Amino acid sequence: MVRISLLLLCLLVSTCLFTSSSAQAPGFVSLDCGGAEPFTDELGLKWSPDNHLIYGETANISSVNETRTQYTTLRHFPADSRKYCYTLNVTSRNRYLIRATFLYGNFDNSNNVYPKFDISLGATHWATIVISETYIIETAELVFLASSPTVSVCLSNATTGQPFISTLELRQLSGSMYGSMLSEDRFYLSVAARINFGAESEASVRYPDDPYDRIWESDLQKKPNYLVDVAAGTVRVSTTLPIESRVDDRPPQKVMQTAVVGTNGSLTYRMNLDGFPGFGWAFTYFAEIEDLAEDESRKFRLVLPEQPEYSKSVVNIKENTQRPYRVYAPGYPNITLPFVLNFRFAKTADSSRGPILNAMEISKYLRKSDGSVDATVMANVASLYSSTEWAQEGGDPCSPSPWSWVQCNSDPQPRVVAIKLSSMNLTGNIPSDLVKLTGLVELWLDGNSFTGPIPDFSRCPNLEIIHLENNRLTGKIPSSLTKLPNLKELYLQNNVLTGTIPSDLAKDVISNFSGNLNLEKSGDKGKKLGVIIGASVGAFVLLIATIISCIVMCKSKKNNKLGKTSELTNRPLPIQRVSSTLSEAHGDAAHCFTLYEIEEATKKFEKRIGSGGFGIVYYGKTREGKEIAVKVLANNSYQGKREFANEVTLLSRIHHRNLVQFLGYCQEEGKNMLVYEFMHNGTLKEHLYGVVPRDRRISWIKRLEIAEDAARGIEYLHTGCVPAIIHRDLKTSNILLDKHMRAKVSDFGLSKFAVDGTSHVSSIVRGTVGYLDPEYYISQQLTEKSDVYSFGVILLELMSGQEAISNESFGVNCRNIVQWAKMHIDNGDIRGIIDPALAEDDYSLQSMWKIAEKALLCVKPHGNMRPSMSEVQKDIQDAIRIEKEALAARGGISDEFSRSSAHSSSLNMGMLDLAGSQSYVSIDESVLQPTAR
Ligand SMILES: *[C@@H]1O[C@H](CO)[C@@H](O)[C@H](O)[C@H]1NC(C)=O
Ligand SMILES: *[C@@H]1O[C@H](CO)[C@@H](O)[C@H](O)[C@H]1NC(C)=O
Ligand SMILES: *[C@@H]1O[C@H](CO)[C@@H](O)[C@H](O)[C@H]1NC(C)=O
Ligand SMILES: *[C@@H]1O[C@H](CO)[C@@H](O)[C@H](O)[C@H]1NC(C)=O
Ligand SMILES: *[C@@H]1O[C@H](CO)[C@@H](O)[C@H](O)[C@H]1NC(C)=O
Numbered sequence: 007m008v009r010i011s012l013l014l015l016c017l018l019v020s021t022c023l024f025t026s027s028s029a030q031a032p033g034f035v036s037l038d039c040g041g042a043e044p045f046t047d048e049l050g051l052k053w054s055p056d057n058h059l060i061y062g063e064t065a066n067i068s069s070v071n072e073t074r075t076q077y078t079t080l081r082h083f084p085a086d087s088r089k090y091c092y093t094l095n096v097t098s099r100n101r102y103l104i105r106a107t108f109l110y111g112n113f114d115n116s117n118n119v120y121p122k123f124d125i126s127l128g129a130t131h132w133a134t135i136v137i138s139e140t141y142i143i144e145t146a147e148l149v150f151l152a153s154s155p156t157v158s159v160c161l162s163n164a165t166t167g168q169p170f171i172s173t174l175e176l177r178q179l180s181g182s183m184y185g186s187m188l189s190e191d192r193f194y195l196s197v198a199a200r201i202n203f204g205a206e207s208e209a210s211v212r213y214p215d216d217p218y219d220r221i222w223e224s225d226l227q228k229k230p231n232y233l234v235d236v237a238a239g240t241v242r243v244s245t246t247l248p249i250e251s252r253v254d255d256r257p258p259q260k261v262m263q264t265a266v267v268g269t270n271g272s273l274t275y276r277m278n279l280d281g282f283p284g285f286g287w288a289f290t291y292f293a294e295i296e297d298l299a300e301d302e303s304r305k306f307r308l309v310l311p312e313q314p315e316y317s318k319s320v321v322n323i324k325e326n327t328q329r330p331y332r333v334y335a336p337g338y339p340n341i342t343l344p345f346v347l348n349f350r351f352a353k354t355a356d357s358s359r360g361p362i363l364n365a366m367e368i369s370k371y372l373r374k375s376d377g378s379v380d381a382t383v384m385a386n387v388a389s390l391y392s393s394t395e396w397a398q399e400g401g402d403p404c405s406p407s408p409w410s411w412v413q414c415n416s417d418p419q420p421r422v423v424a425i426k427l428s429s430m431n432l433t434g435n436i437p438s439d440l441v442k443l444t445g446l447v448e449l450w451l452d453g454n455s456f457t458g459p460i461p462d463f464s465r466c467p468n469l470e471i472i473h474l475e476n477n478r479l480t481g482k483i484p485s486s487l488t489k490l491p492n493l494k495e496l497y498l499q500n501n502v503l504t505g506t507i508p509s510d511l512a513k514d515v516i517s518n519f520s521g522n523l524n525l526e527k528s529g530d531k532g533k534k535l536g537v538i539i540g541a542s543v544g545a546f547v548l549l550i551a552t553i554i555s556c557i558v559m560c561k562s563k564k565n566n567k568l569g570k571t572s573e574l575t576n577r578p579l580p581i582q583r584v585s586s587t588l589s590e591a592h593g594d595a596a597h598c599f600t601l602y603e604i605e606e607a608t609k610k611f612e613k614r615i616g617s618g619g620f621g622i623v624y625y626g627k628t629r630e631g632k633e634i635a636v637k638v639l640a641n642n643s644y645q646g647k648r649e650f651a652n653e654v655t656l657l658s659r660i661h662h663r664n665l666v667q668f669l670g671y672c673q674e675e676g677k678n679m680l681v682y683e684f685m686h687n688g689t690l691k692e693h694l695y696g697v698v699p700r701d702r703r704i705s706w707i708k709r710l711e712i713a714e715d716a717a718r719g720i721e722y723l724h725t726g727c728v729p730a731i732i733h734r735d736l737k738t739s740n741i742l743l744d745k746h747m748r749a750k751v752s753d754f755g756l757s758k759f760a761v762d763g764t765s766h767v768s769s770i771v772r773g774t775v776g777y778l779d780p781e782y783y784i785s786q787q788l789t790e791k792s793d794v795y796s797f798g799v800i801l802l803e804l805m806s807g808q809e810a811i812s813n814e815s816f817g818v819n820c821r822n823i824v825q826w827a828k829m830h831i832d833n834g835d836i837r838g839i840i841d842p843a844l845a846e847d848d849y850s851l852q853s854m855w856k857i858a859e860k861a862l863l864c865v866k867p868h869g870n871m872r873p874s875m876s877e878v879q880k881d882i883q884d885a886i887r888i889e890k891e892a893l894a895a896r897g898g899i900s901d902e903f904s905r906s907s908a909h910s911s912s913l914n915m916g917m918l919d920l921a922g923s924q925s926y927v928s929i930d931e932s933v934l935q936p937t938a939r
């Protein structure tokens with residue numbers, strides 16, 4: 007016995023050894039989606055095709071720069087309401103990195119729209135994949151702790167194009183890696199940035215340099231809004247000496263051997279963080295790779311412009327590592343970060359060298375979704391039919407979208423409410439697990455070859471509809487079945503049931519027991535008549551119900567939502583997505599509101615809140631309580647539905663927190679409407695010289711913050727969108743303020759909707775007098791710099807509180823704010839243009855000058871002389887910094903309304919002692935101390 011088990015052990019060990027030595031990277035799975043043959047790439051990674059997948063179709067991509075074999079193929083799926091899943095084997099309680107990549111390559115030969123769809127890990131929404139370029143590889147990456155023997159990655163919810171995938175890579179991490187991740191059972195880490203600073207080329211560093219095949223992206227990679235605004239004096243340094251690292255989650259040596267150094271004292275960068283704002287995990291990696299003299303030091307602090315509290319701790323590499331060429335990794339395991347991250351490392355006054363940065367990693371916490379309560383039960387049911395296609399859909403039965411033969415309710419932890427397996431050639435007993443679905447409302451198992459008895463459904467009190475007809479079921483009708491409190495339909499005809507027809511069935515239950523030769527009618531003939539009458543009444547009810555549901559269907563034709571109980575009466579249930587012809591024709595990403603919904607929300611356009619070149623804006627509140635602004639476009643002559651849909655599709659792609667959020671559109675009865683989030687505090691114009699009383703007007707620092715917000719929004723249109731969007735009609739009435747007085751830019755991307763309806767960029771000059779770029783007016787050549795001109799005018803308005811064009815304010819022979827302000831500023835008379843509503847102690851002249859100078863640059867006659875929006879934004883930030891320091895020195899930080907209170911309250915003299923740039927924030931230091939790993 008002992009010998010046998012020893013032998014077995016030997017066998018096991020030797021096979022283990024054999025497999026691990028033949029596979030270069032144990033715990034790695036690399037799926038080449040759409041591929042046909044396994045292969046090993048030049049990195050030594052073994053790729054296998056995904057040809058075991060029964061869903062989807064493969065496609066070849068050609069004429070792509072990308073020559074790696076795995077990117078010459080992909081697998082795509084229908085754009086329906088289903089999800090399509092890959093299931094991967096994992097080992098429970100092990101940590102993994104999973105990466106999905108997407109290279110579109112125009113596989114569908116569509117020149118209309120790029121695909122946009124969701125991917126999920128199990129029941130958790132992982133990311134929305136938005137393709138914006140044919141040949142750019144989109145990547146989604148997640149770190150997770152496995153809690154079951156398999157994980158599934160599912161593609162679903164295509165709002166445009168078809169879902170597709172190029173590769174799926176699973177990498178097992180070592181046990182200790184990313185162990186500082188908090189609450190792993192509740193969160194995943196979604197990787198937003200992993201950057202190799204000072205990289206020697208655009209190529210990423212990955213396997214085999216990184217044994218876990220994390221991809222360390224080069225800081226030279228060119229992507230929109232990625233690592234821009236680099237400080238002057240930033241120098242790349244590198245070494246070939248080894249770098250010591252004691253822990254394996256540190257970046258590989260090759261990454262640590264390069265760095266950037268801020269020789270002028272600071273390193274600055276700006277980048278978009280996908281998935282943020284949110285809570286994240288952010289670590290930086292430093293190693294001294296320059297040979298500093300004994301008396302030299304390198305000390306610096308992190309500066310996040312919006313979170314001054316983080317600037318307190320100082321990085322001192324020497325002190326933390328004792329010697330150079332050793333990794334030091336301070337960071338924050340749980341920090342709030344914005345979507346657009348601006349960060350700076352600034353040298354301390356007593357440091358002899360500027361800051362250094364070798365690498366950085368930022369991930370977002372993604373809350374795990376629990377998925378359906380019925381997941382285990384449903385997995386058991388599906389496992390009984392593992393050879394059929396429908397049982398292999400994978401993932402959670404309900405989330406993010408249900409299996410094709412299942413319907414779920416919308417609880418936070420959804421329950422299965424309907425099973426639809428009519429005519430699927432099923433044999434054997436009815437799966438006993440079905441009776442454990444306690445939320446079940448409908449059960450459709452008719453037209454199969456089920457044998458054996460009807461199980462006891464008394465644990466499913468919500469059951470309303472049971473279809474077991476046309477099977478080969480035997481035995482008696484269990485009395486529990488007829489006692490279900492909510493039963494409405496019971497179809498058992500054409501089986502081989504025995505015993506008697508239950509006599510205690512409620513009157514209003516539609517039932518059919520015919521065709522069961524050995525089933526006896528209980529009681530007298532009157533009962534039989536009852537059944538017939540019941541059945542025909544039932545049929546009538548059914549007819550009515552069908553008609554009603556058809557009407558409901560037609561009415562809500564454009565409402566894409568599926569599910570819910572109202573749908574349950576509508577049989578047989580279409581599993582397809584209900585969508586309008588508009589979206590079918592075009593696959594639009596924008597939500598389509600019905601006219602009914604809009605009329606309900608706006609109470610038939612009761613409250614008008616604005617108007618402009620594009621139409622009239624009304625206030626509304628949706629049934630869910632969301633406040634909206636509905637813009638009814640004045641241009642009804644919009645050429646076609648298709649063109650309109652195309653425009654709104656483009657609009658719905660633009661997301662930035664300083665742009666008013668586009669929620670959807672409505673096109674019915676000749677009306678074209680756009681729906682936006684409602685902005686509580688109206689337009690900047692109203693606050694500067696509108697209905698707001700003079701003494702309540704916004705303070706200078708608030709005006710600067712508004713300018714910064716707006717600048718960010720515009721800058722995003724110019725640099726973050728592909729192709730770039732030129733606003734063309736920037737003005738104070740297009741800058742809206744939310745509840746918290748944060749500003750967002752509105753009416754972007756609307757030029758095509760303008761009243762004249764033309765769509766040629768250069769044919770007609772568009773804009774508002776006073777804001778219009780004179781160069782554009784003359785040349786009709788539109789560039790981003792035309793927006794910069796308009797923004798310069800806005801800056802002048804913010805300073806002066808004067809409208810852009812006025813017949814009275816600017817004296818004789820001058821109607822225009824630009825001429826007027828230029829005259830004053832050129833004469834050194836800045837006070838002459840400052841808004842009299844601003845009290846003298848409310849602003850510092852230094853910040854005023856900074857804005858004035860920038861504003862004049864913005865309104866230079868020629869576009870090439872004007873700064874870019876990001877340069878403007880930087881100066882506004884500088885002005886804010888100056889103003890905050892001045893305010894701190896004056897004894898308090900002002901918020902939007904504090905000006906009036908600062909006037910009335912006597913200044914707290916004690917606070918003046920603390921004057922200094924950091925004295926105004928009180929913080930819990932323990933939270934803000936970085937953790938060194
Ligand atoms: C892709 O290319 C392979 C090899 O050239 C070929 O066998 C396969 O049929 C192609 N697939 C499609 C969908 O065109
Ligand atoms: C190939 O790469 C070059 C340079 O990176 C680029 O200019 C070109 O547009 C690319 N071609 C395609 C088809 O992507
Ligand atoms: C996953 O595990 C199951 C059961 O252990 C096995 O049958 C299957 O072949 C494995 N799949 C892969 C892709 O290794
Ligand atoms: C589908 O995608 C749209 C647009 O991205 C999103 O608003 C919606 O919530 C998604 N639906 C599901 C079920 O995830
Ligand atoms: C991060 O902190 C926030 C606020 O304190 C908390 O709600 C959240 O759960 C934390 N995240 C994790 C992953 O611990």
Ligand SMILES: *[C@@H]1O[C@H](CO)[C@@H](O)[C@H](O)[C@H]1NC(C)=O
Pocket residue numbers: 429430431
């Ligand atoms: C059921 O079996 C028949 C005959 O084998 C076949 O034609 C039919 O496609 C099957 N239906 C399903 C849903 O599998």
